[in-house]
Amino acid sequence: MTFMPSRPLSVQIAALLAALFFGSVCNAQNDEFQEAQKLFRGGQYAQALERVDVLLKSSPKDARSRFLKGLILTEQNKTAEAIRIFSALTEDYPELPEPYNNLAVLYAQQGQYDKARNALDLSIRTHPSYATAHENLGDIYAKMASQAYDKALQLDKGNAGAQTKLGLIKELFSSSGKGVKPSATKGEPVEKGATVLTAPVAKPAPAAAVTPQTPPSAPAAAASPPAPAKAVEPVTTKPAADQSSAEVLKTVYGWAQAWSNNDVSSYLAYYAKDFRTPQGESRSEWEASRKVRIAKPKKIEVGVEQPKISVTDAKRISVTFRQNYNSPNLKVTGMKTLVMVKNGDRWQIQQELVGS
């Protein structure tokens, strides 16, 4: 018996929305590709595979076609071949998160959780905001935890593996169906509704080359005036703690405001000297990367919602909240935890954690 997923292992195959960054594809080829993709979505894998193979004959390196082939093979349960394809894609395009992610899904299917975890780590490293990978990684850890618990409690281990596989296949079908939406025209990013978080990546194309199609519908003004203090749900009733909680919240809103104002120096001042940089990089490296991200976007709004406070002790308080990030090119919502420490009479961020 197994105890794990109360929710099924929601490992999702990421959709590769490649049109953006694979540059010039001639129209005829693009039509072929669209056709293959349509067949794939319709569940006609054999036909889809034929089309893709034709495409690959003329341009064997094409990432988009190779990725689609990987998806088709995955659906056909040709796991080993699919692994080979995604694996090669990670080698040729190490900056793309999706192949890593799908590789991880396949490894997880095989019960190779360590490999799956490594692949997801790489996926997230290439694209930190990649929510599917984050979610998958959480699931992988939950699976690994389940294995450990089974050993701890001496329960039958065989079943756990089997369940994973079942849960996975189901998710594959459902997610590949809804995750990928047809791109109407070439070179256009995915329509916003699809999966906001699978925002296409990375390769910093020259600024002029891409015109982001941000629907102006984003309610810019509504986004994130700091919530009034009564939104706070203090977890403790001690007056001293209340006092600290209020200070901490004020700090968190200040931090979000500095970020929203593109005010790099005051933003950075919210971080403690001993702030744990996310990947163990040096403080100056981290600051440099933050500067770029905070100063660049024309308009950022960072909203803090439903903050929950957890007091560790008088000098250490964690705040978990829903963070709404809103910039002209990206809208992301997710849970964030700031571990705050009191230095002198200031609360500063010692650690910044992402996840639910």
Added chain:
Amino acid sequence: MLALPDLHSVNAGKPRPLITAVITIALLLWATPGTGAQEVRSKNATKTQPNTPVVEPESALVKTLVEIRNNRLDEALIEVNTVLASYPNFRLAHLIKGDLLLSRSRPLKELGEAPNAPREPVEDLREEAHARLARYNRERPTDRVPKFLVKLNAEQKHALIVDTRQSTLYVFENRNGEPYYLTDYYVTIGKNGVDKHKEGDKRTPLGVYHVTSNLPRAKLPDLYGSGAYPISYPNEFDKREGRGGKGIWLHGTPSATYSRPPRASDGCVALTNQDLDILGKSLQIGITPVIISEGIEWVKPEAVTALRKELLTEVEAWRKDWASLNIDAYLQHYAPGFTSGSQSLDEWKQQKRSLNASKTWIKVGLKNVSVFLYPGRNDLAVVAFEQNYSSSNLSNQMRKRQYWLREKASWRILYEGSA
């Protein structure tokens, strides 16, 4: 130009758990009664252990918990993996590993978060965690000795004391008659605790015993692990008190698991196989004393020396009076409630008087005297020796055991018999 998304940019690559929840695990453990919030000491340095394996699993496990408390979760995971590499059947380590992994996908509230897991085994492992932490945190008074070990004889190379409250078996070495702490081990005792009364009560007896035999692994079911050493329960005092049952052993652990919860046996004292193998080398059949007690009174060595002198003086007075043929003086050493086998004090007196009447001389020599104070009682001591008896009409040699009871200021014999 696409904006670089920010939500997940921090801590990318290592999604972190909600730290506070994990700290709670550690705090829960730290709050064990008797453990307090004290710092965990580095016990490795001071703990001398024969044949120390590369990874000492208990201290490595405790180190893991310390890492968790200090919010160094990656390090904790590395540490627990190290433990598991050497001890793949260490179930508690698997449980902690499960928590560390799960904490990356959801917050945890307590140790052993395993979703939907049956309660009992999880509780068992929690208890083991508490017991091991408490063991680790407890300061052994290095300048003191257990009051029980009044006198070891020259034959007894080691003495064992099981402290049932601490889930710990202490090994003392006999150095010129003085006990020296050698090492200690985590042990499992009876499901229902201590103070065994009858067959099947799943309790561990409290008393002074010794190892009576060695049952090698090959002859035993897997349940007993790498071997078993039966001990002398019920002893003469247990029988006087009407205690029953039998088959109390020191033994190992089934192959499927590295260790068992603190309370899990049918009354036996179970060690890990690795520990039993090492301990087995120190055990002498028929000789090594095993004292089982709820708690240990640690006293200054001078206090033991004084008690030793007091009891040996009484024993010597008894020997002298016996050899003197002064039957009244000799019988003065026996307590009102005395028994020997089925004999009452009166029957004993009568027999001794008639025997003595026929003798013109008696010589009594005592060798290899050992004295142990009985657990839970400051008024009862177990004295054992080799007795070399000769007289005008009879001579013999025997091993004898006496239970001496203190009444007011003087010690008198409550039981005497061959050992």
